[in-house]
Amino acid sequence: MTVVRRIGTALIAPLIAIVIAVVISAGVMLILGVDPLEALSVMFDFGDDPVQQITSMVTVLNRAVPLFLAGIAVAIAFRAGLFNIGVEGQYRLATVVAAGIGAMVTLPAPLHVVLVMVVAMTVGGIWAGIVAVLKVTRGVSEVISSIMLNTIALGLASFLLTGPFLGSEPGASIIRTETLPESAWMPSLDGLLGGLGLELPRRPLYGFLVIAVVIGVVAWVVLQRTRFGFDLRASGLNASAASASGVDAKRMVLKTMLISGAVAGLIGLPDLLGRNHNYNTDFTSGLGFLGIAVALLGRNSPIGIAVAALFYAFLDRASAPLQAADIPSTVVQIMQGTILLAVVVANELARRLARRRAEQANRQGDGAPPVIDPGAATAQPAGVGGPAPATATTDGGGTP
DSSP states (O other): OOHHHHHHHHHHHHHHHHHHHHHHHHHHHHHTTOOHHHHHHHHTOOOSSHHHHHHHHHHHHHHHHHHHHHHHHHHHHHHTTOOOTTHHHHHHHHHHHHHHHHHHOOOOHHHHHHHHHHHHHHHHHHHHHHHHHHHHHHOOOHHHHHHHHHHHHHHHHHHHHHTTTBOSOTTOSSOBBOOOOGGGOOOOSHHHHHHTTOOOOSSOOOTHHHHHHHHHHHHHHHHHHSHHHHHHHHHHHOHHHHHHTTOOHHHHHHHHHHHHHHHHTTTTHHHIIIIISSOBTTSOOOHHHHHHHHHHHTTTOHHHHHHHHHHHHHHHHTHHHHHHTTOOTHHHHHHHHHHHHHHHHHHHHHHHHHHHHHHHHHHHTOOOOOOOOHHHHSOOOTTSSSSOOOOOOOSSSSOO
16 A cells, blocks of 8 residues: 555545534534634634734644643553543643642752653553553443543542642632742743744743653654554454463553553643643643544544644634634534544544455455554544454554
8 A cells, every 4th residue: 555545544534524524513503693604714813913823823732732642642542442531530630739749849940840740640640540450350441430530530639629739818719729839830932933033922832842742752653663552552453362462461451541641641731831830720621531532533643633633722712713703602612523423433434445445455366464544443442433443454553
């Protein structure tokens, strides 16, 4: 299969999903009496002057960073055939603990930032590890246990926020932790924008963008170019076959959930270290659930997840200009919801198309091993795009 065909096969599912979502959203807008073309024009309006335009772009990038991390956390579990739906609770609990502990200590700037990151990753990994232990020791579905642990995590976060880590004055309308010392603040990337000759935005570009890029590169290398990544994908495709080949499936579940939870613990840090500098009752929520949609749309590939995160961040930014133009901002929510539904259907269509092509290649007797599209053959949990196929490939794609 040529590179062009491979890329085209990988992109067909996301493109189908976006087209379906746009068509459905346009129909809903017509029912609501909204001109779809006008709404689309407003969504792509980034401002009239350079400062407004660069600020809008920075807003999209800042929103995309935590969405990208959420998508990576979900995708790591997906690759092993696991559904880590507990990302929401993992990052919320990790963020409040990291904020509380980070405000209690005094360290030099680089070490302080590292400490906050380590605490967040540790808490997220431990909370996801509970799901893994329940699965391998008692056979509890990770979907059920992670959903229940989400509720427990949010309750525990509220307890910590109003108890040991409380930093706001009595009677304050917004309850928060103590503000992190400046040594724990992540420097912005505004200097880079200035160096490129761009106008400085009205809000800083998160320096955590660099960390997110590093995590994406590491995730790709680990999943695609290491023995661990091969074993992880093999376990997700067929646990019995992987065990017969010497892979400890239970140990892979533990390792995968720990890594997934550790990445999930970082989701709240771009806002914590780059803008808020404390955890409060208005802290961004719902990123864990959006991460599922981002991972599905990105087909569990770091590059695809980055594109999907930017797309969802673009939709989120569009809410404000839509409201300013007297267009219901629910248009964005409709598009996000329809994309989530459409991507499942599109992935299944792409999977069947890739499998049909592989079967045709076998019948032609060309002697080449069947090649399944990396995204289509990626193991997914039951109920998400159908059962995972048992066919494997060694083409360097998303499956072994």
